[in-house]
Amino acid sequence: MRQFTLGVAEIATSGGQIYVRCGGGLEVTAAPGQFYLARADIATQPFLRVPLYLFHTQSGGPEFFVDPAHPYAALEPGDTLDLVGPCGRGFSLPPRAAHLLLVAGTLERLHSLAHLALERHFAVTLLLPPDAPLPSLPLDVEIQRGTLTAHLAAWADLIAADVPDPLTLAQQARLLRLSPPPGFVQAVITPIMPCGVGACQACWVEIGHHRKRACVEGPVFHL
């Protein structure tokens, strides 16, 4: 965990998604689902720091991925990002898994997981809500629309979710798939996280019968 600054080198848009490319010089790493708490000196910066998810680190420098609604969609080359992180725990791809099902309306927090899974030769399917815009993804990713089915639940070795009600999704998955493997449903749950280090006690979430701090024990939870 450290605090450091990066200069924004380039903003790229693809399929309605925004990629924030930063200058190099610093090693920036994060597991998919881990986040940095960021601050930028721009008009759209809220009072608190904003979670920012690393897409990948190219040789030129790290690249972050944000939705068009994200405050940092307004970043411009030359702006500076002050980052604290990496925070929290990310997704884990089980060693023998081969089929990844992503369930999300937006890929801001799952994008890097999809790419990591493809690098490891997973078959990846994205399940989108009927009305969600089509994200830009590698052709290898199959895209389906609708709700979780018995067929998809049986196919998947891991369901990675970023949905408004992940507990209900996990319940559905358990009904549709008997004897699911450990860590079958992993969901990113992000209440407002003021500090990112587990100090402020403002981001407790209830997972099963346990209460956990999303910023240090999440934001990815095994449900």
Added chain:
Amino acid sequence: MIELAPHHKRGLSLANPVMNASGLLGFADEYRGLIDFSRLGAFVTNALTARPRTPAHPPNAIPLPNGVLIHTGLPNPGVRAAIRQYDREWQRLGPPVIVHLAATTPEDVRRSVEHLDLAEGVSGVELGLRDDVSVEETEHVIRAALGGPPVIVRLPTLRAAELCEAAARAGADALTVGAPMRTSPPGPLSRSQSARPGEGESKDDGDGQKSKGRFYGPEVFPMALEAVRAVVGAMQASPLPIIGAGGIFSEENARAILSAGAAAVQVDAAVWVDPAFLSRVAEAMATL
């Protein structure tokens, strides 16, 4: 050196007038790697209570354009478990450790202080009073806290001048002026600025009223400064060391509080905005 407890047998000396406010940095070294604790005058823990407390259900952090409203329920493992869990870290941390104790009942406070008195890493106790505490309760709860480490009493910002003399009468060694104000979010609640469903919504307490939370933001500063001035004025006859707190977001804010007569300052949500700010302002105040 700054002496916060000149009349206490152990004293409470700080090498720097800058410390964190309770509720900001956790119970021990959660900010390890981000904050240089050795630069701070003291480290103030999150609130402890005699018995363990679970988080508010659900906890709220509601981002507002000018700050943040937070309702946590003061979750903590209880004084005895906290001592078992953190006392070694408190001894290693560097600056004096001040344990913030929520002033619940005199009996709970008395028992908690008895335990804290045995903890080697604890240099002082900050007793946090409720916003609606009476003068009589103030005196009772402070007297219950005496007999152990030096006692700093944290007064509600808007009632600091009203309660400060009672606190001094009851035996407080020092006063923190400027507890975060509990308030409700303005207007109809909207979802958080991150606009993700379900996030940032305030809890309804079941009686149709929005729950309250502690408000943090730079707008608190003028009220905190005014409260410090009022307490300094009210305490001229029998002055106690004062720690000014609330909305300090710049070195100028810290200087203004010290110039108003405070011996030390507590930094609150500026730490979440910029963790490096705490060390920076401590370094700047060290040269005063």
